[in-house]
Amino acid sequence: MTNQVRILVVDDSATQRILLESHLKSGGYDIHTAGDGVEALECIQRELPDMVVTDLQMPNMDGLQLVREISEQQIDVPVILTTAAGSEIIAAEALHAGAASYVPKSALATLLLPTVVRILELRKASQPNQQLADCLGSVSIQWHLTNDQSLVPDLIRRVEAILNEFGVYDSSQHMQIAMALDESITNAIVHGNLEINSDLRDIDNGQPYVDEINRRMTLPPYCDRRVLFRIQADRNNATFTIRDQGPGFCVDKVADPTDMANLENVSGRGLLLINAFMDEVSHNEGGKEIVMVKYCDNTADEVST
């Protein structure tokens, strides 16, 4: 039976490609080929393979550059390198850059297939069990965040992983959720807990703004404040609650950033993005809490009708 796993073999030598193909075909994989890193990236962008097996030394874009490009573009595909004798240092660099493993060309016949199988198994083990995800009913988790903004991207990735298990949002909606969460959590930290004024961003390319954030992160009472972040999600929608411990603000007093007179001011844009990307947005009376709801497509249709 043909295995559905799709492997992209990248090598500038046609002979070597045929050799690699013959080793891999014995595993029942669907093999596609490319002649260099540039061609490989085009193939990957057209259709994401389950794995890339690439030579290190190639014209145009070599294997190391290919690994770096895949990593930089955050393409989720494992890469195995085939290495000639004497290229161990470059292979180590490639592993550091994100390659999954490497196989010496002298041992392709014995090591390539077992390495491919092992990497694919590891990958499968690290991915959520879809059958289990299909049984997921609802999720409610909350965090009490410190004012360290470097936590925000990781928190958003965590939220994305949770929502991915429901499988009800497309990639564009995930991006919208990510951007709205980023704005609202950052607002809660910077303007809520640390009480930093947006006007500082207009001075010296925003350096005083960054400096003041860093100063207040270690200064009481600001440093003791936390941001509550809660996600409650099911197959119909996700509700995000973000509450800071600052003095609060009056939403109505934020100048309209879309007014031509305010276009170059820095404040208020975050709230616009939140309102544009979420389906429902509300603030509590004291301006310390924002609640945002994102419907999945089916629910959004029902609400609009």
Place this chain on the structure above:
Amino acid sequence: MTYDHIQTSLKENVPVVTLAVSKFIDRLLIQETQQELISYIKSTKPEKMVIDFKSVESISSEFITTMLRCSEYVRSENGKLALCGMSPVVRMAFKVTNLDGTILSIQDSVVKAIDSFES
């Protein structure tokens, strides 16, 4: 000079800066990218310049501010800046903030961005 977060090239003699990061929501990353962009603009003083968003999936309002700063720097040297290659979600962020077509020129592709300088 080498850059970590941008790639520079020339198309029809117009500098094209491609943003090499997919998600501009990390503060440090935004700061570093802003420094690289401003340093590039200050050193080359371009009459025309394109910033290509083709690899960018998401941005924050802080990165929108970075684009406004770049626009200011280019304009201060009597230059023209055009942004291009945005995904629908990223473009929406510029649209809802009323910057698309007002302060910032946003085009679909690098070719259209270069053409827009002639009009």
